[in-house]
Amino acid sequence: MSQSGSSSEPGRPELVSMSIARRLVEAIRAGSYPAGSRLPVEVELAREFGASRVSVREALSALQFAGYVESRRGSGTIVLSATPSNPGESRVVRRMPVDHLQLLEARLVLEPQTIALGACDPDPTALRLARQLIDGMALSVSAPEIDVDTDLRVHTALVETCRNTYLVGECRGLLKAASDSYFQNARSTAWQDGELLASWVREHRAVWEHIAAGDAESAMRASREHLLSVVYRFADDDTLATADRARMATIHARFSKFDLTSDLRANERPQS
Numbered sequence: 001m002s003q004s005g006s007s008s009e010p011g012r013p014e015l016v017s018m019s020i021a022r023r024l025v026e027a028i029r030a031g032s033y034p035a036g037s038r039l040p041v042e043v044e045l046a047r048e049f050g051a052s053r054v055s056v057r058e059a060l061s062a063l064q065f066a067g068y069v070e071s072r073r074g075s076g077t078i079v080l081s082a083t084p085s086n087p088g089e090s091r092v093v094r095r096m097p098v099d100h101l102q103l104l105e106a107r108l109v110l111e112p113q114t115i116a117l118g119a120c121d122p123d124p125t126a127l128r129l130a131r132q133l134i135d136g137m138a139l140s141v142s143a144p145e146i147d148v149d150t151d152l153r154v155h156t157a158l159v160e161t162c163r164n165t166y167l168v169g170e171c172r173g174l175l176k177a178a179s180d181s182y183f184q185n186a187r188s189t190a191w192q193d194g195e196l197l198a199s200w201v202r203e204h205r206a207v208w209e210h211i212a213a214g215d216a217e218s219a220m221r222a223s224r225e226h227l228l229s230v231v232y233r234f235a236d237d238d239t240l241a242t243a244d245r246a247r248m249a250t251i252h253a254r255f256s257k258f259d260l261t262s263d264l265r266a267n268e269r270p271q272s
Contacts, residue, residue: 015055017051017054017058017139018062020049020055021062021063024063024068025068028079029083037078038078039060039076039077042057042060058135058139059139060077061139062137062139064077064153065133066084067080067153100183101244101248107171107174108224108227108228108255110170110174111155112227113167113220114159114162114168115158115159115162115207115223117162117167118158118211118219119161119210120214120216122163123162123163126161127208130154130158130211133157138205141194152178155175159175196233199229203225203229206222207219207222207226227255228252228255231248231252232252235249
């Protein structure tokens, strides 16, 4: 891919797609494209920026992941907000509310199971959107000016590959609860760790690939392992109260011992 523009890291040229994403964010924040308006189509943006449609598509994926825009069938790319994410505040030693611990447990139970069911017969439109968001996340993590500090949209897109609306609805509720200020502050801190974010991109991509391949067991395992990595990070967080860190360690140990093969095959056993 050709390269141009200013660099987000000294000495390194900026990718064309990253440059386009940055300039579009600047235009959205400046009010050139207010919330509810439609961005020009890919071919027009490619002409405007003197770039390929592939680079434009990558840039739009990054903006979609960050929450600035949304792709709507029949309507094009719609601007959602000029400020889609809220920067986290500095943290102090704190106690985690009991319901937040229960929320993490509920996600560890439900999210991987829903994704596993989705892998059995994934919704093709949802699968395509999930791939776009993961690609967008990969670009966004190397572009701090896009100002994004959550990957919950990717989690939501992955569970939405499941066609069971009841399970998807429950997962959406859990993910919405996980977007509150407490968890958002933790994510904002995590978003400063480039290596961690790169690993999250790889983990999300692995989940997607298993869903696309129809491998329910591997999709469930990859989803659970990603969530456990988040729990482990809490257990290792020295700004969290000691008692809560211990509970996180217990949750991590408990779910790490789950037999995923048994989980998946339990419903296949014939009734006696």
